[in-house]
Amino acid sequence: xxxxxxxxxxxxxxxxxxxxxxxxxxxxxxxxxxxxxxxxxxxxxxxxxxxxxxxxxxxxxxxxxxxxxxxxxxxxxxxxxxxxxxxxxxxxxxxxxxxxxxxxxxxxxxxxxxxxxxxxxxxxxxxxxxxxxxxxxxxxxxxxxxxxxxxxxxxxxxxxxxxxxxxxxxxxxxxxxxxxxxxxxxxxxxxxxxxxxxxxxxxxxxxxxxxxxxxxxxxxxxxxxxxxxxxxxxxxxxxxxxxxxxxxxxxxxxxxxxxxxxxxxxxxxxxxxxxxxxxxxxxxxxxxxxxxxxxxxxxxxxxxxxxxxxxxxxxxxxxxxxxxxxxxxxxxxxxxxxxxxxxxxxxxxxxxxxxxxxxxxxxxxxxxxxxxxxxxxxxxxxxxxxxxxxxxxxxxxxxxxxxxxxxxxxxxxxxxxxxxxxxxxxxxxxxxxxxxxxxxxxxxxxxxxxxxxxxxxxxxxxxxxxxxxxxxxxxxxxxxxxxxxxxxxxxxxxxxxxxxxxxxxxxxxxxxxxxxxxxxxxxxxxxxxxxxxxxxxxxxxxxxxxx
Amino acid sequence: xxxxxxxxxxxxxxxxxxxxxxxxxxxxxxxxxxxxxxxxxxxxxxxxxxxxxxxxxxxxxxxxxxxxxxxxxxxxxxxxxxxxxxxxxxxxxxxxxxxxxxxxxxxxxxxxxxxxxxxxxxxxxxxxxxxxxxxxxxxxxxxxxxxxxxxxxxxxxxxxxxxxxxxxxxxxxxxxxxxxxxxxxxxxxxxxxxxxxxxxxxxxxxxxxxxxxxxxxxxxxxxxxxxxxxxxxxxxxxxxxxxxxxxxxxxxxxxxxxxxxxxxxxxxxxxxxxxxxxxxxxxxxxxxxxxxxxxxxxxxxxxxxxxxxxxxxxxxxxxxxxxxxxxxxxxxxxxxxxxxxxxxxxxxxxxxxxxxxxxxxxxxxxxxxxxxxxxxxxxxxxxxxxxxxxxxxxxxxxxxxxxxxxxxxxxxxxxxxxxxxxxxxxxxxxxxxxxxxxxxxxxxxxxxxxx
Numbered sequence: 001x002x003x004x005x006x007x008x009x010x011x012x013x014x015x016x017x018x019x020x021x022x023x024x025x026x027x028x029x030x031x032x033x034x035x036x037x038x039x040x041x042x043x044x045x046x047x048x049x050x051x052x053x054x055x056x057x058x059x060x061x062x063x064x065x066x067x068x069x070x071x072x073x074x075x076x077x078x079x080x081x082x083x084x085x086x087x088x089x090x091x092x093x094x095x096x097x098x099x100x101x102x103x104x105x106x107x108x109x110x111x112x113x114x115x116x117x118x119x120x121x122x123x124x125x126x127x128x129x130x131x132x133x134x135x136x137x138x139x140x141x142x143x144x145x146x147x148x149x150x151x152x153x154x155x156x157x158x159x160x161x162x163x164x165x166x167x168x169x170x171x172x173x174x175x176x177x178x179x180x181x182x183x184x185x186x187x188x189x190x191x192x193x194x195x196x197x198x199x200x201x202x203x204x205x206x207x208x209x210x211x212x213x214x215x216x217x218x219x220x221x222x223x224x225x226x227x228x229x230x231x232x233x234x235x236x237x238x239x240x241x242x243x244x245x246x247x248x249x250x251x252x253x254x255x256x257x258x259x260x261x262x263x264x265x266x267x268x269x270x271x272x273x274x275x276x277x278x279x280x281x282x283x284x285x286x287x288x289x290x291x292x293x294x295x296x297x298x299x300x301x302x303x304x305x306x307x308x309x310x311x312x313x314x315x316x317x318x319x320x321x322x323x324x325x326x327x328x329x330x331x332x333x334x335x336x337x338x339x340x341x342x343x344x345x346x347x348x349x350x351x352x353x354x355x356x357x358x359x360x361x362x363x364x365x366x367x368x369x370x371x372x373x374x375x376x377x378x379x380x381x382x383x384x385x386x387x388x389x390x391x392x393x394x395x396x397x398x399x400x401x402x403x404x405x406x407x408x409x410x411x412x413x414x415x416x417x418x419x420x421x422x423x424x425x426x427x428x429x430x431x432x433x434x435x436x437x438x439x440x441x442x443x444x445x446x447x448x449x450x451x452x453x454x455x456x457x458x459x460x461x462x463x464x465x466x467x468x469x470x471x472x473x474x475x476x477x478x479x480x481x482x483x484x485x486x487x488x489x490x491x492x493x494x495x496x497x498x499x500x501x502x503x504x505x506x507x508x509x510x511x512x513x514x515x516x517x518x519x520x521x522x523x524x525x526x527x528x529x530x531x532x533x534x535x536x537x538x539x540x541x542x543x544x545x546x547x
Numbered sequence: 548x549x550x551x552x553x554x555x556x557x558x559x560x561x562x563x564x565x566x567x568x569x570x571x572x573x574x575x576x577x578x579x580x581x582x583x584x585x586x587x588x589x590x591x592x593x594x595x596x597x598x599x600x601x602x603x604x605x606x607x608x609x610x611x612x613x614x615x616x617x618x619x620x621x622x623x624x625x626x627x628x629x630x631x632x633x634x635x636x637x638x639x640x641x642x643x644x645x646x647x648x649x650x651x652x653x654x655x656x657x658x659x660x661x662x663x664x665x666x667x668x669x670x671x672x673x674x675x676x677x678x679x680x681x682x683x684x685x686x687x688x689x690x691x692x693x694x695x696x697x698x699x700x701x702x703x704x705x706x707x708x709x710x711x712x713x714x715x716x717x718x719x720x721x722x723x724x725x726x727x728x729x730x731x732x733x734x735x736x737x738x739x740x741x742x743x744x745x746x747x748x749x750x751x752x753x754x755x756x757x758x759x760x761x762x763x764x765x766x767x768x769x770x771x772x773x774x775x776x777x778x779x780x781x782x783x784x785x786x787x788x789x790x791x792x793x794x795x796x797x798x799x800x801x802x803x804x805x806x807x808x809x810x811x812x813x814x815x816x817x818x819x820x821x822x823x824x825x826x827x828x829x830x831x832x833x834x835x836x837x838x839x840x841x842x843x844x845x846x847x848x849x850x851x852x853x854x855x856x857x858x859x860x861x862x863x864x865x866x867x868x869x870x871x872x873x874x875x876x877x878x879x880x881x882x883x884x885x886x887x888x889x890x891x892x893x894x895x896x897x898x899x900x901x902x903x904x905x906x907x908x909x910x911x912x913x914x915x916x917x918x919x920x921x922x923x924x925x926x927x928x929x930x931x932x933x934x935x936x937x938x939x940x941x942x943x944x945x946x947x948x949x950x951x952x953x954x955x956x957x958x959x960x961x962x963x964x965x966x967x968x969x970x971x972x973x974x975x976x977x978x979x980x981x982x983x984x985x986x987x988x989x990x991x992x993x994x995x996x997x998x
Contacts, residue, residue, distance in 0.1 A: 043739065044739065044903070045739045045949060046736075046903040046904050046905070046949065047904075048904050048905050048906055048947055048948065049905070051946060069944065069945055069946035070945060070946030070947060072739075075739050093940075094940070094947060097906065097936075097947075098905050098947075101905050101906060101908075101909035101910060102905055102909065104909050104912070104913055105912075133988065134933055135913055136988035159905070160902065160903075160905070160908065178734075179902070181902075182717070182898070182899070182900070182901060183897055183898060183899070183900040183901070183902045183908055183911065183912060184897065184900070184902065184908055184909060184911070184912030185902075186902040186908070
């Protein structure tokens with residue numbers, strides 16, 4: 001195994017690993033500060049913050065020969081015998097000088113800067129900067145201009161790391177951003193008439209190590225030190241990007257991509273990034289309501305609010321009395337919730353017809369030059385739900401799991417007396433005509449985020465949880481299962497689906513997604529991989545099946 | 548006048564010396580015919596290598612050795628780029644060659660392309676040379692018409708196309724990888740190395756970048772022989788194994804405060820004093836030199852007492868300058884303020900820094916602003932220490948930047964302050980009698996600069 005010497009400590013690295021000195025030093029516990037380097041982008045070695053001393057150790061004699069000058073760690077490969085010195089006097093002085101140079105033109109407007117608290121310029125200044133400002137001769141300017149509909153550039157905060165420029169050239173392939181002017185007058189800009197408009201534009205804000213690129217959606221909304229972050233998964237499409245939901249007091253303020261080499265690398269799309277506003281939409285359904293008398297809802301007809309603690313029992317009674325049950329298991333549900341829903345349904349009607357709920361499709365898959373794909377399938381868990389229904393034996397003669405259209409046919413053919421439609425879609429998904437198929441049922445249960453033509457005719461109108469309000473497992477289009485925790489509580493005491501189904505199954509205590517997951521894993525080879533602890537980056541369900 | 552007979556400049560003063568007919572009449576292109584007919588590319592490389600020719604663009608790297616860095620048996624294409632982005636202040640030797648004897652340059656390009664197996668050569672010309680542009684294009688057209696360029700040159704299997712590319716006036720395009728980026732249509736930000744251009748250069752193919760004068764030297768070596776070339780100049784210092792010697796004639800650009808400024812050809816190793824006295828007719832108006840720039844502004848400064856330094860590749864370095872550079876000698880007389888000189892130098896580099904690396908981008912701009920403040924009568928002695936620190940830490944040699952522009956920006960600062968610190972201190976004390984000793988920060992200056 002190749003050995004790298006980090007500040008005198010020997011670190012073994014993999015034989016085929018192509019690490020630079022920043023990555024190798026990190027293994028050895030030494031953090032080398034850097035601005036321009038990002039593992040997802042090409043190396044430019046221009047910020048010069050990562051300058052270190054390096055050398056090589058002769059394998060035979062053990063003699064160390066040092067390079068007689070500073071070198072950028074990002075550009076220097078770590079090989080067998082590479083010596084990395086990250087804390088010498090020369091290195092420290094160099095860092096202090098770079099930090100000083102970057103602050104010459106910086107407005108130092110941290111009190112009004114959104115980045116304050118998570119800004120590398122701040123962090124590095126405290127760690128590596130010098131206490132005195134010697135460059136005392138320049139009046140600051142503070143200008144901003146729009147880059148596009150999502151991003152504002154605070155021109156004078158920029159340190160010219162060009163991460164954003166490289167992102168638009170290498171990952172989004174749209175190349176809107178560029179460097180204009182020369183020397184200390186350089187600025188990031190767009191060409192007139194060609195603003196930063198692509199579906200990955202928000203990533204440049206994440207990439208920006210300082211407060212230069214501001215996300216308009218988040219601008220001046222919240223100081224970052226008030227935010228708590230929960231590992232989560234984006235529910236916007238079947239890619240299932242790993243994200244962090246950043247929130248404060250049950251209000252989401254922003255979503256950030258979470259590094260996952262198997263799914264989204266470091267990126268996420270704007271659809272997902274800004275696709276959380278529906279969580280705080282005041283028109284959300286927040287009460288469990290039952291039409292008066294348990295009869296189908298009529299225009300202007302009375303209905304009652306049912307206490308959550310009574311919902312399970314009365315729902316079970318109503319459905320049990322209605323007869324043959326058909327259930328649409330929404331692909332927005334987690335695998336655990338889907339499994340419990342199927343179990344509840346089968347406990348009410350052992351012959352209950354199970355189908356995957358409506359799968360929203362929008363356009364075609366979009367793949368970007370950097371490899372990032374936005375899926376046309378706008379739901380996170382179709383594969384997980386299909387797997388669960390298959391576990392319950394809900395497959396047709398051809399071995400296929402019935403979908404939404406099969407359920408519609410089933411209901412239209414008069415083969416069901418009651419239907420339980422789970423939805424939880426962030427927007428409108430069903431029209432009057434389709435909803436009409438359910439008009440003749442004696443008991444219709446709709447569980448959704450918003451009113452719809454379907455919920456207006458339902459006997460039971462139940463609120464659903466949004467994506468950040470659930471816990472469980474989603475299986476993305478590449479069969480990768482990712483486990484996540486609930487980030488925020490739903491509004492107004494709404495019970496998320498998991499909690500409702502858990503209580504309907506008569507299980508004690510709070511909904512425990514992990515217990516359900518282990519139960520699912522034991523019950524089916526499809527989900528066997530979920531038996532143990534699942535890493536933060538998820539696990540490929542097919543691997544265990546092949547093994 | 549000295550006895551040395553100009554070779555590279557032999558066309559200067561010859562009527563229609565820039566035409567093909569004149570060049571052929573002087574013996575031009577005969578070596579090309581002979582080389583293509585009788586020699587292998589490796590023979591040409593060996594010839595240039597054994598001549599000891601060192602690149603004339605500034606760094607002084609062995610031309611033949613540079614060619615051998617190209618990968619062996621590469622399927623191609625391999626490119627030759629000729630650097631005619633002559634932007635170093637005080638330098639105009641390439642311009643003389645391109646305007647007065649363009650065919651000499653083209654012959655060098657043909658021979659060098661043959662040696663490096665390049666079938667395409669790009670001539671990157673700075674924007675500010677319209678006459679060179681016209682003369683070169685006319686010469687290239689002539690050479691095509693006469694069969695010295697194009698397919699199967701003079702019946703051989705060797706083909707060569709030469710493209711004249713006119714830059715957009717930026718100093719950084721003279722840096723070899725900046726030039727390559729610019730040729731590719733990008734912003735001329737120098738590349739990080741490795742890979743070096745010889746492995747991955749223009750359009751990610753092996754590329755050699757050579758200076759215009761180097762091309763002319765190759766043509767002359769082919770015509771007059773290695774022995775002739777080695778008979779001129781300074782042999783290698785036997786006590787210094789890293790000195791390969793400085794052979795051949797060199798074009799010295801003499802400008803500034805001299806009686807007869809101009810481009811003079813002399814053997815490498817002539818001293819600055821000889822050049823000024825014998826060629827330039829001495830410092831103008833009967834004054835004395837205060838300082839002399841040995842090879843373009845980025846090489847630093849020599850004082851009057853250092854003028855006997857030989858201007859070969861090793862000489863200027865011995866007196867604390869960066870090197871021979873482009874051999875552009877600029878004389879500064881004793882009536883000139885070094886503060887003004889440094890201000891002008893800093894203004895140039897702050898304007899021309901490409902802005903990629905933080906230390907150079909901010910360092911050049913900061914030093915300019917300090918010089919502006921000094922000139923506005925607000926200087927403090929501590930400014931000199933900061934300037935000195937910038938000069939010592941900015942550049943490729945301390946490792947803080949990607950390319951050598953920063954070294955070139957740093958050298959005038961550190962030479963000027965080291966060698967003329969007394970003058971700076973006097974100036975600051977005289978112009979800022981109440982504040983020169985202050986060490987606390989001062990309020991920002993709104994209007995600065997004397998220009």
